[in-house]
Amino acid sequence: MKTRILVIEDDPGVLQVLRTLLTRRGYEVVAATDGRDGIKYFDTHSAHLVITDILMPNVDGIETLRRIKETQPTVPVLVISGGHDIGPEYYLRIAKALGATEGLMKPFGADDLYATVERLLATANTSRTAAAAPALPTEPENQARLP
Amino acid sequence: MKTNSEIAGSQQEPVKDDSVWSSPTLCGDVRVECLADLAGIVTAELTPMGLVLGVTRSLTSVLGYAPQELIGGNAFVHLHPEDLARAQHELLQTSSRGRYRYQHKDGSWRLIEVTHRCLAAGGGLSRIALVIRDVTGARTVEEDRDRLQLELGRISKLAALGTLAGGVVHDFNNLLTAIMGYTGQARAETEKPDVSHALDQVLKASDRARQLTRQILAFSRQETHAPEAVELKSVVEEAVALLRPVMPANIDLHTDLAANAGVVMADGCQVHQIVLNLCSNGIHAMRPRGGRLSIALQRRVHPLPTPNHKPNGWPVGDTVCLSVSDTGAGMDETTRQKIFEPFFTTKSRGEGTGLGLAVVQRIVRDHGATIRVISEPGKGTAFEIHFPIVNSPEASLTSARPSLGR
Numbered sequence: 006m007k008t009r010i011l012v013i014e015d016d017p018g019v020l021q022v023l024r025t026l027l028t029r030r031g032y033e034v035v036a037a038t039d040g041r042d043g044i045k046y047f048d049t050h051s052a053h054l055v056i057t058d059i060l061m062p063n064v065d066g067i068e069t070l071r072r073i074k075e076t077q078p079t080v081p082v083l084v085i086s087g088g089h090d091i092g093p094e095y096y097l098r099i100a101k102a103l104g105a106t107e108g109l110m111k112p113f114g115a116d117d118l119y120a121t122v123e124r125l126l127a128t129a130n131t132s133r134t135a136a137a138a139p140a141l142p143t144e145p146e147n148q149a150r151l152p
Numbered sequence: 153m154k155t156n157s158e159i160a161g162s163q164q165e166p167v168k169d170d171s172v173w174s175s176p177t178l179c180g181d182v183r184v185e186c187l188a189d190l191a192g193i194v195t196a197e198l199t200p201m202g203l204v205l206g207v208t209r210s211l212t213s214v215l216g217y218a219p220q221e222l223i224g225g226n227a228f229v230h231l232h233p234e235d236l237a238r239a240q241h242e243l244l245q246t247s248s249r250g251r252y253r254y255q256h257k258d259g260s261w262r263l264i265e266v267t268h269r270c271l272a273a274g275g276g277l278s279r280i281a282l283v284i285r286d287v288t289g290a291r292t293v294e295e296d297r298d299r300l301q302l303e304l305g306r307i308s309k310l311a312a313l314g315t316l317a318g319g320v321v322h323d324f325n326n327l328l329t330a331i332m333g334y335t336g337q338a339r340a341e342t343e344k345p346d347v348s349h350a351l352d353q354v355l356k357a358s359d360r361a362r363q364l365t366r367q368i369l370a371f372s373r374q375e376t377h378a379p380e381a382v383e384l385k386s387v388v389e390e391a392v393a394l395l396r397p398v399m400p401a402n403i404d405l406h407t408d409l410a411a412n413a414g415v416v417m418a419d420g421c422q423v424h425q426i427v428l429n430l431c432s433n434g435i436h437a438m439r440p441r442g443g444r445l446s447i448a449l450q451r452r453v454h455p456l457p458t459p460n461h462k463p464n465g466w467p468v469g470d471t472v473c474l475s476v477s478d479t480g481a482g483m484d485e486t487t488r489q490k491i492f493e494p495f496f497t498t499k500s501r502g503e504g505t506g507l508g509l510a511v512v513q514r515i516v517r518d519h520g521a522t523i524r525v526i527s528e529p530g531k532g533t534a535f536e537i538h539f540p541i542v543n544s545p546e547a548s549l550t551s552a553r554p555s556l557g558r
Contacts, residue, residue, distance in 0.1 A: 022330045022334055026333050
């Protein structure tokens with residue numbers, strides 16, 4: 006059974022590259038373009054790892070993180086941010102305080118991504134949550150919105 | 153061209169008997185004398201040809217002459233020859249304000265500002281009333297305007313930078329993430345050396361772009377400052393560890409880091425930034441010959457202010473001094489005065505953003521620290537940053553705060 010990673014990211018370019026890189030690495034990738042859809046998927050399915058952007062429309066990454074951690078406290082969450090009005094470190098610091106397992110400042114390269122994802126999966130106790138989770142859809146509902 | 157003296161001697165004075173402006177002149181009025189003296193100005197009355205009809209006694213304190221030395225003579229005699237024609241022309245206008253060089257009795261040249269009004273009498277120009285002010289050393293309106301324009305330009309740059317940081321950097325980072333991700337993937341999968349080399353260049357360029365966005369974000373005040381009580385030695389050692397692998401072979405890196413220099417309140421990431429920026433500049437300044445790059449950390453004790461010793465912005469009490477010095481090209485005074493300006497750089501296009509030292513200065517200020525630059529052309533440059541030592545015993549020591557996820 007493949008390790009499933011839920012990627013929540015509103016930027017189509019970043020979402021696409023994350024999906025490409027992670028898929029080539031052998032992971033099963035589920036994508037959502039904002040926090041609202043990401044939470045919906047997570048509530049009804051599950052994932053071994055969640056990667057979420059912070060600044061997104063509708064429901065941002067901070068709220069997404071809070072809701073995911075309420076649902077399943079043990080799932081590792083990797084937050085990613087390129088900053089905006091303030092530096093990305095600020096957002097990542099808030100996310101860390103709210104339970105994010107790790108943060109990556111955009112831009113990051115493939116090597117940074119692989120190393121971080123593998124570290125998180127290796128240290129997380131994901132087997133129990135994944136075993137209990139129902140099967141994930143192969144394509145998320147909002148894929149049509151992606152270019 | 154006639155000399156000033158010739159003009160003075162050749163004039164024919166059209167003094168007319170006029171009910172209003174006949175002698176004695178206003179300058180003899182005790183109230184005018186008093187007011188001119190109080191205001192530090194000179195009032196005078198001239199004929200259109202420059203003959204001095206009257207002048208207040210304040211002339212002596214302003215230009216050195218006693219009134220009787222000028223009354224009856226020509227005021228233009230003491231004007232700077234290059235200003236003479238302009239002064240004559242302007243004084244024949246109905247009213248004006250002009251600045252001219254005028255010779256003081258002691259021989260020095262003074263810059264005087266002359267405001268005048270022509271007084272008509274009997275149907276023609278009769279006399280010119282003047283107010284004269286010594287403005288030697290004062291900034292001119294033009295100088296003020298130029299200075300303000302420079303300042304406005306600097307503020308505009310900062311505003312533009314803030315807009316850039318807030319609106320563009322976020323999107324730019326997303327684009328870079330896609331570029332770096334795909335390039336890294338392609339680099340890992342290709343077996344062709346030339347393609348591999350080309351992709352390496354894309355990654356290098358992307359990394360430079362990443363550093364640029366970091367600098368812009370850091371400079372635009374929008375990066376948060378999270379100080380903790382730290383011994384700077386470990387922080388500086390981490391920065392040096394980052395530097396060593398990229399140090400050019402012809403640079404001799406020397407460190408002298410005191411273990412217990414003192415506890416300061418500092419943001420480890422930002423101190424890293426200071427060290428990296430200063431070292432990067434030092435390395436660049438020693439190109440192409442190379443040289444010695446020294447990083448030192450030591451406790452310094454500065455005397456407390458006394459009536460005879462005022463530090464004038466320099467720290468007092470105990471500080472931890474972080475110094476970075478090189479044996480490179482050094483700077484002249486003109487360059488030294490500009491180095492902290494955003495976008496000022498001595499590097500070639502594409503080699504520097506002109507933000508490195510501006511970021512350093514911003515961080516230094518956020519830490520309540522002080523920076524000093526010592527530089528001499530041909531000999532090198534040294535930067536000293538003094539962090540105030542925290543004396544509070546309850547300040548718990550921590551190591552440098554690592555950036556999340558890095």
